[in-house]
Amino acid sequence: MHTSTEQLFTQAHTAGAFVDTPVDDDTLRTLYDLLKWGPTSSNCCPARFVFVRTPAQRERLVDCVSPGNVAKVRSAPVTVVIGMDMAFYEQLPRLYPQADARSWFAGKPEVIAREALRSSSLQAGYLILAARALGLDCGPMGGIDAAKMDAAFFAGTTVKSHMICSLGHADRAKQRPRNPRLTFDEACRLL
């Protein structure tokens, strides 16, 4: 499927308000079937995705986000809760069969926590760009009550809430100007 660096990067824009156009389930399945191919450390794939798209579930979600994010979540046809499976290493015998990668993590809570955060963040980046490639606008948000969200969406599992991202079609009339970025010379060196 064709896309462009304009669509992905230079003309993309974080969305805080969405129009009513729905996002169908097939699009969400296609989204996962793209993002899943992005590389993670030892192919550990710790991210788990809960796509919230019914009004009743959306209200449960609203109850778990920071006050500043309530209107954004209410406005979006879909918001995905991105979690991290803290038992991700149990999948490694299948996901990374070329080494005993499970032993790099099992029983090491600090290594697990760091890798879960790192690789699920990589996967969140893939999700954002894959969604843009599919013509969707994204509103990623870190402001959540993680304990409340864990209880609401991941009770009885080894998954912990990480962040959320609204998906849909932005209301361009309500778009804010983009904030600046660091210059090449501020952020990079050539050696």
Added chain:
Amino acid sequence: MHTSTEQLFTQAHTAGAFVDTPVDDDTLRTLYDLLKWGPTSSNCCPARFVFVRTPAQRERLVDCVSPGNVAKVRSAPVTVVIGMDMAFYEQLPRLYPQADARSWFAGKPEVIAREALRSSSLQAGYLILAARALGLDCGPMGGIDAAKMDAAFFAGTTVKSHMICSLGHADRAKQRPRNPRLTFDEACRLL
């Protein structure tokens, strides 16, 4: 610039060996000018990038990576060291002028460490996909001696080493088959 979801996701492949084709500095500048637009939490942009492309600097880098990554780094025309500026919040008055975002981090080392890791990982994901959009192959690697790399490349700064990523054109003859991914039903729920 045109690209496709095949180039970014479904036909992309982590590279462990590269052919001799060089990567010029203009391409690296274009790479940053794409990836910098990817969203981070409060636009905090913590990632710093050191593009290592001369033989002497490459040998300094080789000295800081895990034994399993030495040949990969030696094979690549460029390897980028991705660091996290632990003083990223000092840039927030400029990068996120709409709130006193600096105060959300200053004096809170655990919040700083978590956000530096999270947002620099998002930026690493943007780097990988932007490089693929530019026709480059990527070899991201977590296996580094972070303390040694800090001393070699970030001495006297507030930047800490996070991961590295080789960039160039893959030697397809040496490509391994891709590992499997979790299915939609294993990784996702629709609510």
